[in-house]
Amino acid sequence: MGKVILEVRELTTKYVTRFREDVYAVDHVSLKVEEGKSLGIAGESGCGKSTLALSLMGYYFPPLHYISGDIIIDGKNISGMKPDDVRKSILGREIAYIPQAAMNALNPTQKVIHFIEDVVQAHDPTKSKKDIYEMARALFESVGLPASVLQKYPVELSGGMKQRTVIAVAVILGPKVLIADEPSSALDVTSQKMVIKMLRDLMESGFIKAMIFITHELPLLYNVTDDIMVMYAGQIVEKGTAREAVFDPLHPYAKGLMGSIIVPEEGLRSAKLTAIPGVPPNLKKPPAGCRFADRCKYVRPECRVTSIAMREVGEGRMYRCVMSEKELREAYQNG
Amino acid sequence: MAKREQICLEARGLTKVFGFGRNKTVAVDHVDLTLYEGEVVSIVGESGSGKTTLAKILLGLINETEGEVYFQGQKRDIRSYRQKQEYWKNIQAIFQDPFSSYNIFNKIDSVLLDCIHMRGGRRLPYEKKVELMAEACRFVNLKFEELTNKYPFELSGGQMQRLMIARIFLLKPRILVADEPTSMIDACSRATILDMLMQLRNEIGMTVIFITHDIGLAYYVSDTVYIMERGRFVESGSADKVILTPSHPYTKRLISDVPKIYEEWDLSTV
Numbered sequence A: 001m002g003k004v005i006l007e008v009r010e011l012t013t014k015y016v017t018r019f020r021e022d023v024y025a026v027d028h029v030s031l032k033v034e035e036g037k038s039l040g041i042a043g044e045s046g047c048g049k050s051t052l053a054l055s056l057m058g059y060y061f062p063p064l065h066y067i068s069g070d071i072i073i074d075g076k077n078i079s080g081m082k083p084d085d086v087r088k089s090i091l092g093r094e095i096a097y098i099p100q101a102a103m104n105a106l107n108p109t110q111k112v113i114h115f116i117e118d119v120v121q122a123h124d125p126t127k128s129k130k131d132i133y134e135m136a137r138a139l140f141e142s143v144g145l146p147a148s149v150l151q152k153y154p155v156e157l158s159g160g161m162k163q164r165t166v167i168a169v170a171v172i173l174g175p176k177v178l179i180a181d182e183p184s185s186a187l188d189v190t191s192q193k194m195v196i197k198m199l200r201d202l203m204e205s206g207f208i209k210a211m212i213f214i215t216h217e218l219p220l221l222y223n224v225t226d227d228i229m230v231m232y233a234g235q236i237v238e239k240g241t242a243r244e245a246v247f248d249p250l251h252p253y254a255k256g257l258m259g260s261i262i263v264p265e266e267g268l269r270s271a272k273l274t275a276i277p278g279v280p281p282n283l284k285k286p287p288a289g290c291r292f293a294d295r296c297k298y299v300r301p302e303c304r305v306t307s308i309a310m311r312e313v314g315e316g317r318m319y320r321c322v323m324s325e326k327e328l329r330e331a332y333q334n335g
Numbered sequence B: 001m002a003k004r005e006q007i008c009l010e011a012r013g014l015t016k017v018f019g020f021g022r023n024k025t026v027a028v029d030h031v032d033l034t035l036y037e038g039e040v041v042s043i044v045g046e047s048g049s050g051k052t053t054l055a056k057i058l059l060g061l062i063n064e065t066e067g068e069v070y071f072q073g074q075k076r077d078i079r080s081y082r083q084k085q086e087y088w089k090n091i092q093a094i095f096q097d098p099f100s101s102y103n104i105f106n107k108i109d110s111v112l113l114d115c116i117h118m119r120g121g122r123r124l125p126y127e128k129k130v131e132l133m134a135e136a137c138r139f140v141n142l143k144f145e146e147l148t149n150k151y152p153f154e155l156s157g158g159q160m161q162r163l164m165i166a167r168i169f170l171l172k173p174r175i176l177v178a179d180e181p182t183s184m185i186d187a188c189s190r191a192t193i194l195d196m197l198m199q200l201r202n203e204i205g206m207t208v209i210f211i212t213h214d215i216g217l218a219y220y221v222s223d224t225v226y227i228m229e230r231g232r233f234v235e236s237g238s239a240d241k242v243i244l245t246p247s248h249p250y251t252k253r254l255i256s257d258v259p260k261i262y263e264e265w266d267l268s269t270v
């Protein structure tokens, strides 16, 4: 087993809305990412993927609030730190984050090099512009981005180029962990592939040590990450290797997700997509028992009584269901 | 698979030019398309390839610069508003971003009521109209009672697309143009939306033009696929032929750039 770069234990966070209602979007989430590895997070819209990404940075501001749990980056627990200290010494250095739709949020009146100067000087005011330029040029060239991009404004860049630039700016300080939230979902397939190639290059060169990649597109996750976690209504319901999660899922929801995969490969046309009926529960008042119960075709009375624990099956493989592995496999075999 | 017997819609040399001089964009460039009664045809291309522009011409929402459209064997003439209204009884659309195609200040019941009126149901008793609207909502798994008095922007993306399918259920057009109907919703709800669309198509025997940048999706839903690059069709044919044995380099690239689960995704080719 490699060195653990990111470890999260039972992290729970919530939003407090304008009407003072609590929304439990991240509920007792635990995960571990080793050096050189990447972890994918899948799940449908609203299940809490983006909130988890935000929560992992340990930097909370309303409406998001920390409730409990630990975030340990390379041996250092950051969950008790003051927001100001997190901002100064953790963000960008230890952990970097690319928000969903970040590329559309770039200030259009600044050149790319100015974003980078801002990021670097916030951490090290003594660094000269010339040094920063050299640092940026080296990074850009190592990931196949022309240095001329540094002198451009965001509007002058195509979607794919803009997204790769956003990633380069985010990792300029060489963070240990990169969290990328749907970094390629709005792009054409060819630009998407270039973004993925860039992330892989950053990992392979050791420039970043671990990555968390979020998307609802399973074929993409399967190709990008080593492990996959499936999230449902704020909780992790399945965790395993990418291969296990895609070809041999255990949790009924994860199983359902696999039925929604669409790829241009032979056999797809005859394989009928399986839609999961119904909608996820309201996170303001999640059900007491299994959160998937209302949509699960295997639901039994005991599913609705109390919260369901994770079951461990084999190394690093887990799922959250009252049914045993054997029962589930039998159920799937019988359709 | 539909029997390719009766031609339903045909385009010959369709061209659309925006702007002029240095700002000239040929968005659609001499495109020929033949649509048979009952089939599902996909138009696949990357962003900016001209798919939406072509869809808008076929729908009669913008004028072509050049070329002709034939509807059921006749050259289409929709110069007057009355002619357009008549044409739109036959061809309808679902758009990528449903919020942009609707007057968001129209309540949901009035969106559905309009459809009944378009089909000549203006004089029906109100209870009958409610019955029809409730039936359409049931078809897409929405509760009519919960929708009355709501505005479209109060719905989630998936609910909104279902409402759009309910509209089509009431309008029963011969042809449906679906422009990226699932690109704003997640993979999970996508299967639900596709199911509903295909069920509706079987029920009322519609011909469907499906527009998407997702070649896997096109493969899944369609009989015939057209590949569009910079305003032109570069390849077309049966879905199996185009996807499993592509011949144009652009088609090959689109297919090879999509992440797959059985074949390896080769990152060295970017």
Ligand SMILES: Nc1ncnc2c1ncn2[C@@H]1O[C@H](COP(=O)(O)OP(=O)(O)OP(=O)(O)O)[C@@H](O)[C@H]1O
Pocket (backbone or CB within 6 Å): A015, A016, A017, A023, A025, A043, A044, A045, A046, A047, A048, A049, A050, A051, A052, A063, A100, A283
């Ligand atoms: N600012 C906020 N205030 C209150 N609730 C919020 C806020 N942002 C998100 N939520 C709620 O938190 C839950 C999780 O949202 P989140 O954005 O993390 O989901 P997601 O899985 O990333 O979805 P998507 O794929 O649509 O972005 C949802 O129920 C959402 O409505």
Ligand SMILES: Nc1ncnc2c1ncn2[C@@H]1O[C@H](COP(=O)(O)OP(=O)(O)O)[C@@H](O)[C@H]1O
Pocket (backbone or CB within 6 Å): B018, B019, B025, B026, B027, B045, B046, B047, B048, B049, B050, B051, B052, B053, B054
């Ligand atoms: N109203 C318009 N004015 C000028 N150019 C336009 C207009 N609409 C579309 N275009 C251009 O036409 C081309 C095709 O656009 P579009 O039909 O929207 O493609 P797609 O739907 O495949 O993304 C693009 O180059 C786009 O910039």
Ligand code: SF4
Pocket (backbone or CB within 6 Å): A251, A252, A253, A290, A291, A292, A293, A294, A296, A297, A298, A299, A300, A303, A308, A320, A321, A322, A323
């Ligand atoms: S706990 Fe019960 S309801 Fe939940 S997934 Fe398992 S069988 Fe289905």
Ligand SMILES: [Mg+2]
Pocket (backbone or CB within 6 Å): A049, A050, A100, A181
């Ligand atoms: Mg999100």
Ligand SMILES: [Mg+2]
Pocket (backbone or CB within 6 Å): B051, B052
């Ligand atoms: Mg479009």
